Structure formats: C-alpha cells, structure tokens
Amino acid sequence: MMYNFTGKTALVTGAAMGIGKAVAERIAEEGANVVLLDLPDKTTGGISEKFRETIEEIEALNVKVLAIPADVSDAENVHDAFEKALQEFGTIDFVVNVAGIAESPQPLDEMDYTILDRVYRVNVRGTFNIDKEATIIFKKQRSGRLVNFSSINGITGYAGPYAYNASKFSVTGITQTLARELGPYGVNVNCVCPGFVWTPMWQANDEYLWSVEHPGEEYVPMTYYMKQCETTCLNKPTYPKDIANAVAFLLSDQSSNITGQHINVDCGLEFH
Ligand SMILES: NC(=O)c1ccc[n+]([C@@H]2O[C@H](COP(=O)([O-])OP(=O)(O)OC[C@H]3O[C@@H](n4cnc5c(N)ncnc54)[C@H](O)[C@@H]3O)[C@@H](O)[C@H]2O)c1
Numbered sequence: 001m002m003y004n005f006t007g008k009t010a011l012v013t014g015a016a017m018g019i020g021k022a023v024a025e026r027i028a029e030e031g032a033n034v035v036l037l038d039l040p041d042k043t044t045g046g047i048s049e050k051f052r053e054t055i056e057e058i059e060a061l062n063v064k065v066l067a068i069p070a071d072v073s074d075a076e077n078v079h080d081a082f083e084k085a086l087q088e089f090g091t092i093d094f095v096v097n098v099a100g101i102a103e104s105p106q107p108l109d110e111m112d113y114t115i116l117d118r119v120y121r122v123n124v125r126g127t128f129n130i131d132k133e134a135t136i137i138f139k140k141q142r143s144g145r146l147v148n149f150s151s152i153n154g155i156t157g158y159a160g161p162y163a164y165n166a167s168k169f170s171v172t173g174i175t176q177t178l179a180r181e182l183g184p185y186g187v188n189v190n191c192v193c194p195g196f197v198w199t200p201m202w203q204a205n206d207e208y209l210w211s212v213e214h215p216g217e218e219y220v221p222m223t224y225y226m227k228q229c230e231t232t233c234l235n236k237p238t239y240p241k242d243i244a245n246a247v248a249f250l251l252s253d254q255s256s257n258i259t260g261q262h263i264n265v266d267c268g269l270e271f272h
Helices: 020-028 049-059 075-089 112-142 162-185 200-213 223-229 240-251
Strands: 009-013 033-038 065-069 095-099 144-149 188-194 262-266
Touching: 009 020, 009 075, 009 112, 009 144, 020 033, 020 049, 020 095, 020 240, 033 049, 033 075, 033 112, 065 075, 075 112, 095 112, 112 144, 112 162, 144 162, 144 240, 162 188, 188 240, 200 223, 240 262
Parallel strands: 009 033, 009 095, 033 065, 095 144, 144 188, 188 262
Antiparallel strands: none
16 A cells, blocks of 8 residues: 555546546555446446456455446436445545547548537536536535546647547646635645556557558557557556556645646656
C-alpha cells in the first residue's frame, strides 16, 4: 500500500475493462471498497461476462465490491446507482468517472451529426450525470474527491476525431467549473488526460487503421499504436496501470492542494 484508502468507498465508472478496470484495481489495492459501474449486458440487461471477470478479480483483493450495470448517459440509471452505493456503504468518498467512447477519425465534411450526438451522450452527458450525483453527496459531506476523464484531445485539437475532441474539451471545462463550485466545500475536482494507452479502445483504433491500409491482410497488433508512441518524449507505451497510478495520487492526501487541473499522463506529448 502506498496511500492506504482503508475505510473509504470509491465509485468508478467504465470499470469492466481498460483504464476503468485498472483504476478500480489500484484503488482496491489501497484498501478501499469499490462501487463499479459499467454498461448492462446487451442480451440479459444484467452484468456482462467481461464485467463479471473484473468483479471476481477485484473481490480477490479482499475489499467489498458492489457492481451495478448502468449506462452513465442515463440519468435515472446513475441516480439509482448512487442510491444503491449509499445504502450499501453509507458514504462515497471518491468518484472516478472513466467511462467514455471514441469515434473513428474522419473529415468533418464526411461526418454525420448523429456521431456527434452519440459521442456527446456518453462523454458529456455521462460526465454531467455522474458529476451531478457526486456534487449532491460531496456538498452534504463537505468532503470528497472527483476525477473526470478527459484526454490529450481535450487540450489540443488533433485532426480526425471531431466529436471526441469536442467532448473531451467539454470535460476539461466541466472539471474547472466544478473545481470552483466545490472548492468551498473542501472537495477537489481534477481530470486526467491520457495520451496513447493500450486498451480495448486503442486496439479498436489500431485494427481500424490496419484494415484501411492493409485490407485483407492478417492484423499485426500494436502496429499503429507503437508508431504513435514513438512521437512522445519517452518513446514508450502507456498501460492502464500507469493511468491508475495518477488517479490514486489524485485521490490521496498527497494531492490535497491540487484542484481544477488536468494531469497529462502521455509520456511527454503535450506540455500544457
Ligand atoms: N485509451 C486511450 O488511449 C485513451 C486516451 C485518452 C483518453 N482516454 C479516455 O479514458 C477513458 C477510458 O478509456 P479506455 O481506453 O479504457 O476505453 P475502453 O473502451 O477500453 O473501456 C471503456 C469502458 O467504459 C464502458 N462504457 C462505455 N460507455 C459506457 C456507458 N455509457 N456507461 C457505462 N460504461 C460505459 C465500456 O463498457 C468499457 O468497459 C475514456 O473516457 C477515454 O476517452 C483513453
């Protein structure tokens, strides 16, 4: 243990895989009980197989786990999830809002507005829903830590994923606004801006780029991902656990004077 979150409760969204899973694991390793949210299984409406595997891995760390199938873009789902978490644990100390989606890059003149709506629904409305419920609880408690998930695409406009860029700039802005609103209540609000992280999200991107440039050829994993990593100062990949370490710091007493910030975990891609 580095920070010791024993006795704390953390709610993490997008927890079934990728960065959200690593964040939930990292927090559990520090002894906190965790409330995990991820999308309901498309067929059963319950917990998906992938989510179940993650739950079992985290339960093995000897903390209490409450797993809730919920869509962050659905306000009622999110409200019910926070109610259940409070019933189970009495308090929520940390909220980490990881769930997000991306779209395949394309020029704006070829893009349909429905893509903008789809990405905004999860990345912006989802952040709004989670942050709103966290705000209600944290104001009452006069304590809490909130970490949102932006991106390097939320501080610099990269060519291609128009809707994703716009949605992540929104998350950076929401974070700054909320830091001002919740500061007087002793609540810290920050966001993380990951660079290139090898997760199912990046793998989908890698496979898409391969299919465009090598149609019909057998996919070679990480081809485009590693090319992107070569553009960073440190010239190395980032894994979900690297992001989870930054989140653990932002939840800890070691960062109690940090609020309203975006923390880049990008091997030195962006300097602002
Ligand atoms: N992977 C990267 O390189 C990278 C870079 C910058 C920012 N990010 C951000 O980090 C976050 C996590 O990314 P990732 O790469 O782990 O993604 P991922 O696609 O690998 O995993 C995302 C998780 O969120 C869940 N999710 C998606 N929509 C949801 C919804 N509406 N309600 C509840 N859960 C939902 C998914 O089921 C999945 O478990 C995202 O916000 C993403 O934008 C990722």
